[in-house]
Amino acid sequence: MAWLLGSSIQTHAQCNYTITGRVTDKADGTPLEFVAVYLVEMQTGAMSDSTGKYTIEKVCKGTYSVRLSHIGCEPVEKKITVTGNTTINFTLPHSANLLESVDITSYKEPEKLVLMPELSGAALDKTRGSTLAGALSNLPGVTMLKTGSTIEKPVVHGLYGNRVLIFNNGVRLESQQWGSEHAPEVDPFTATKLTVITGAGSVRYGSDAIAGVILADPAPIRDSSGTGGQLDLVGFTNGRGGAVSGMAEHRFKQLMPLAVRLQGTFKRSGNITTPDYYLKNTGMKEYDFSWAATWTKKTYGFELWYSQFNPDLAIFSASHIGNLTDFDNAIHSDVPLETSGFSYTIARPYQHSEHEFFRAGGFISTGKSGKINFSYSRQYDLRQEYDKDLPLNDSLAALNLPELSFEITSHIADVVWSHQDGSAFSGQAGISGQWQGNTFEGRFFIPSYIARTGALFATERWSGENTSAEAGIRYELKDVDVYINTGEEIRNDSYKYGGLSGTLGGSHRFNEQWELLLNLSTAWRAPTVNELYADGLHHGAAAVEKGDITLKEESAINSSIGLTFKPGAASEIGLSLYSSFFSGFIYLQPELPPSVIIQGTFPTFFYRQGDARLIGGDVHATTKLSQHVYVNGKASFLYARNTETDDYLPGIPPGRAEGGLEYHFKDIYGWTNLKAGFTASYISRQTHVPSEADYAPPPPDYLLGSIEAGGLLTINKQTVSVSLSVDNVFNTAYRDYMNRYRYFADEAGRNVVLRLKIPINGQ
């Protein structure tokens, strides 16, 4: 402590500097949360958030000793000198056994060469309890396609489904993602970081990443010996539901390379209510669990991971309709034709899914500068759809079988070599292979198939002082064997697809304030089996869908430009513009004659192919009005046109704008980071819709308000993150263009959500 006395304290100097930075793990660079960063002489400090970020304001010029303390670690002190607004990053040897020293590195954010907004830390905590898509929709460029309030699909730059790839803990999610009422099978509680790579990622992640890639990454397992964990509790009033998610992990003291983790989530909610009525049969229940085990040494490591995701999602009864007349009646009724009170019961119609991941992977260092990552994964996905009515035949009804059932099994293997030797060049090269088998039982919608994919890719990056550039290329081959039982024979149709995709990007930092990102990339995807073979009635959509086996690959050229302006430590303005030019864009086109089937006359939608273009932009801004008051705003627009039919594309999210005000309180009675805020969101009416291709005009624009308050509460050294929020605070009745229930019912009314996050640390 003696050297502390030697530090100079300048009481008369300017005291309006801000120190900010990140605390990361020395061993693997993971952000460290709940690290107390304390300026001893000033008797002030801050706690790092879950991205490892801390900010200490009103610091005077001078030299200080910084004390870093973290639960389970000995406090560490280090000397710093402050002469202006400073960014200082610390690396902390998180493990008590490895405790040697703390390193200070100068500020250098990892360069991002494409637009990739991410959600982590407090921003992600605010979304706990919502679906993956619900959480992601807080990011610029991401909206969601809803089927009620429990089935939500992420929409990236206006596109979804097969055009958006989702990676759960590094494994590409393979399920029935073609259905717009099929939500991704990922438990968002497992992720501590959600990243969206918009309009790029086709080289590294798959040539079919046409609209983008979503990465859901868990926190790395703790690197210090002992036991730790976290408990998340969420309760919400609309649906009278709740979620519990717990995680426990342990690193062995006598066997330091070995660590294990167990995690589980349970979620349950009942019928959702709009401001005026309950939505009959809109409950859900879900249980998920996962475990992981790692063995990590300096030059090699192995990891095993297993997870299960098991939701039962009720389908709003009034949305399941018999034919166009029923549909018309439903549209013209102000309240749904079927209503109910509150219930937790999940009755027909509902969907049951089971999704299972298993991954074995690892890395080996190749000399000083590179490493090889390898992984094998197996996934199994079961989707069962239960129609509204049981069969009339009593013996069939007694079986209570799903009317439609799909099972997909996928095996994926990857080997990736990456090099980063400290020079300006870094890069990756890899090979990837996939085998997938799909089977079905019950009503025919898509046939059984086996698909095989193989790919080679390489990317190389040059990083200069203020300028970086990256180029990459990928070659992918895919072949699909489709098997159809016609009753007399089993027919086998084979398809082969192949092609290149590439990316080219760069960034330039003009000065401390201005930064520019540019990216150009191409992507392509093979038509999916439903686009080739769909043939049947789509319940709830009141349409007969017909595939086309002559469809070819769909390809896109994506470009984006991003500009960031940071006039001060707490202020930022970001602007991004993007465009996608498609050739062979696959879309559903209503065509005459309508289909005459026994349930009546239905419009017939054919899968067609043509050219299309999408142009959009997102803007966001944050600034500080005073020491306590922060404001932020964001807005986005998208313009999408089918150049083949010279008409708008359907299902494109309308323009939106959002503004928020946040008040930061002083620390009081064990509370830190105490904040309260209000957000207003405006969603415009979608006026750019194709002519005569929808049953009802798009709903009018609406304005929603939400409030939120929260902070960190420390009692007896135990810190708990507490947040209380109210969505749709004015209980506004509205309908959203991106919800498939908009024909039948209003959106959910007011919802009060209480969230608790309790980190558990032990030895």
Place this chain on the structure above:
Amino acid sequence: MKNIHYFLFIAIVMILFTWSCKKDDSSPKHPPVGTNEGEVITSVIVQVSDSAGIWPAQTFKFRDLDGAGGSPPVQFDTIRIPVQTTLLVHLILLDETKLPADTISNDILDEAVDHLFFFEHTGVDIITTYLDSDSNGLPLGLDTKWVTGTAATGTSRIILKHQPGVKDGTITPGATDVDVTFNCELY
């Protein structure tokens, strides 16, 4: 003691490991025929007889053997019936994807309280009255009486509504199971 702790932990992980990995038992190379287990109404058969027994009984059919999608109906008759006659109409609904065909109308009779047929005649003068009812006294419509007027051509639409728990004698509640519009000729 501590070692026991670790072993327990590892044991739990191993148990979970062995419990894992669900299997798809069917092979993509041996797919089933679509709709093998489900139930579809493929055919509506309209049996018409003269209450006076003068005009010979006739049968008119709508048959779409592969259900929704696929091929168009294989048979879609025009209902040709005599003018100024009181006719008895009996409906039969079949699932002809099964062998032998499943008579769905028997199941409808069993669940009469949840079902209701409607008849809508356009351009032809036909007055329809129900001859059957469910246990609640509400009409069903498997058996009806048609009183025909003067010579004309038009359409006869037959609708079956499935109204579990909500049947009130009107067309509004429930979902439509059948909605077939026959061409109709009175001669």
